[in-house]
Amino acid sequence: MSSNFQLPRPLKRAQHLAGCRTVRVAILGQGAVGKTAITVRFITKRFIGEYDPTLETIYRHVSSVDGECVQFEVLDTAGQEEDAMLIEEKIKWAEGFIIAYSVTDRCSFDEVLRLRFLISHIHSGLKRGHNDAPPPVVIVANKKDLQYDRMVTTEEGDGIARALKCSFFEISARDSYEETVSVFNLLYREMATSGALSTFRRKVSSKLMDKIPRIPSNTTMSLSTRSFSLSSVKDFLTD
Known part of the structure; x- marks a missing residue:
């Protein structure tokens, strides 16, 4: 699905962001499928293969899609087993979703159906103006x-995407920056x-979401270690 792919034009760091549209994207999937690698590849062009799998982060990244200034807020989830309240808060927060699995892990592929159902089920209970359509989802192998x-x-990946009425990409975050960018560009277009972006913007009041670290794409922090004092968003469940 990368035939319409266009690289985002780089934006000057000093560019005023008042005209940028902010969009919230959550990347869901089992652990070790490459969710953080996909995210960091998108915002830095670098591939880093190893991360602390217990940390969750919201990355902020400004780019241009079809000539429009877009600030992506990307929630990189841990992908570990979690209770219903945790996953519901994250799904309520986002306006668009990437469900990732690894072509080397059939269990992660089997998880796609459950995650797609959760997104549809949770968002169907939200008041989103006059738009009753489920939020856009891109499935990424x-x-x-x-x-x-x-x-x-x-063929299996394409088949489940068609059955679930989702767009589908098969990529290598290791080998291709362009493939990774095409995923986010298409999701934004959808x-x-x-x-999804013109409906009433929900006010998310959640200690869980507020305490997930935010990292701008021009940070000097080492993304390879992500050495936060926060061990996991689960630590804040009882706050």
């Missing part, structure tokens, strides 16, 4: 470079055309 370890075929 990562690690296609690991062909000898492949357990899920391209959010813009579906009306």
Whole structure:
């Protein structure tokens, strides 16, 4: 689905952001499928293969999609087993979703159906103006470079995406920055055309979401370690 792909034009750091549209994106999926690698590849162009899997972060990144200034707020979830309240808060927060799985892990592929159902179920209970359509979801099969370890075929990924009425990409975050960017560009286009961005903007009042660290894309912090004093958003569940 990368035939309409266009690289975002780099924006000057001093550019005033008042005219930028802010969009909230959550990346969901089991652990070790490459959610953080996809996110960091998108905002820094770098590939980093190892991360602390217990940390959750919201990255802020400004780019241009089809000539429009867009500030992405990307929630990189931990992908570990969590209770219903935790996942519900994250799904309520986001306006668009990437569900990622690894082509080398069939269990992560099997998780796609459950996550898509949760997104539809939770958002169906929210008041979102006159737009009753579910929020846009892009299904991403990562690690296609690991062909000898492949357990899920391209046809299977495309098939479940069609059944769930979602867009589908098979990418390698390791090998291609362009493929990674195309995922976010397409998701933004679907959010813009579906009306997801023109409906009433929900006020999310949540200690859980407020305490997830925010990192701008021009940070000097080492993204390879993400050494926060926050061990996990679960620590704040009882605040």
